[in-house]
Amino acid sequence: MEERNTPKSVSRRTALGGMIAAGAAVSTPAAAAGDDAAITTIQPWRQELGRGVDAMPYGLPSAYEKSVHRRNVSWLTADTYSSVNFTPLHDLDGVITPNGLCFERNHSGVALIDPARHRLMLHGLVKTPLVFTMADLMRFPRQNRTCFLECAANSGMEWRGAQMNGVQFTHGMIHNVMYTGIPLRVLLAAAGVRPSAKWLLLEGADAAGMTRSLPLKKALDDCMVAFRMNGEALRAEQGYPLRLVVPGWEGNLWIKWLRRIEVGDKPWHHREETSKYTDLMSDGRARRFTWQMDAKSVITSPSPQAPIVHRPGPTILTGIAWSGRGALSRVDVSLDGGRNWQIARLSGPADTFALRRFYLEFDWDGRPMLLQSRAHDSTGYVQPTKDRLRAIRGENSTYHNNGIQTWAVNKNGEVENVEIS
């Protein structure tokens, strides 16, 4: 039988009138006790016209997905302007983070910039300082690249032990997006970098005037001035109309609302690379310029916000893994707290400095489990345990916590963030 919502089916339904109206209210004639009502009744969406094409010019997820959204931790910051919210990793699969779910981290709120009044200026140790309108920038050759962006403080709340009971909060300061933009070296070449140049200062147009120093070598290697994410313009909270992309390096360097690039011969040592984004060791001294994000992985389901809701038997375990030093090459998963490990199955695109998705399909026997995952990258690096990190760094380094996460699953399938011996 034909079920298309075309004028033809409308008129036919009108003609059949009473018959179908009766069928909608009750079960179909063949229904027997114990049958699945999802099968034996006719739902409104099988009968009435659905939404017209113009009802929602910019599409949104199904109303049944309302619980899938970013969340913040209100006790963490004094207000919501210098604050952070978290990507709902437990609700996602695949590798691309939808634009509206990418975590936000701002230092003076989300700048709402009129692109017609936005400029990018390039000056300092260059032969020709240059200033570009957005229209000018659209005339430079562009490239597409998918990259993860991880905040250096991701998992920072876990240094002193298991604290946040949800992967959204323990690991949600990460997203993975395909950027369209101009290689930074193209813009630098247009201005002509002087031989004495070694560093760049990148500055945002927000009220925090966010700045970071970046070594020229990285800028020439693979950085990008991006204006699109997953095909559409950057979201305001991700730096519209322009942001820097620094593949594999900590998110704070990816200056949003980018308006100025100054070329210099020394780092600036600004607030975001001295007071913040430096890693305090247990001896009271600190590391600075810890740019690379070390290999890391986490199981996103099962996890505290995504418990096992079915009986023992076939069970899907999935998670994400990434490395800012080399290509993510392998993920091991343990169901018994690190006693035994098996190699998980990687699925999806294998871009360097982008998220990878892993799966482990197994038969759950209904007994409690201690789930862990461990990432390997092409440099030979293996994600360490949290205790091994603490042995070197102590508990006060705030940033760069890439230790192995443990989830305890109980016999009911409920999951808790724990640490184990």
Place this chain on the structure above:
Amino acid sequence: MSRFRNLVRFPVAFFTILAAIPVLAGGPPVGRVPTDSEIAAWNTDVRFDGQGLPLGQGSVSAGEALYSTQCASCHGDFGEGVGRWPALAGGQGTLADDRPQRTIGSYWPYAATIWDYVNRAMPYGNARSLSANEVYSLTAYLLYLNDFVGEDFTLTRKNLVSIHLPNAENFRFDDRKGAELLQFSLPVCMTTCKTDVRITKRAATLNVTPD
């Protein structure tokens, strides 16, 4: 070579740096050269060594007056921080403690960075509203709150760079390569890797996770 090869003409020099990415050439250049006053309007950053500091000066007492009206509501009368707003003073000698307090006094390596940051981002919600002399005054007051200068001190472009903050030497360039990478790059165990596995910490008992 580039698949754009036939579309536009590029200067050969670009290819050495740009690999497959072409650059438009021929025709007028894209963008324009900013004027000196345009560069000056935006080039207001100050480097750790004082490069970029404008002429000006400010006293601790002038800074105190500004601070009490524009900063103290968040940062506290003595820089101790109100509620969860950041503290700007205190914590000296705590960096190796169990609960270190990182402030300008205990942690910041350079005085010029205070000038730069206050000038670019504070007061919170009304950034870029302070004159150069006001930023000098506020910087002087923050140095005073942290016992780096006396109450009669006046900060100038000249003397700012000679102020040495004691924690400057305690930062080192990222040394993960030597300190961590080798020991985190060893072959892994796959079966019967440990015997005793106990839960040592639980997040649920803390109960601080939002719904």
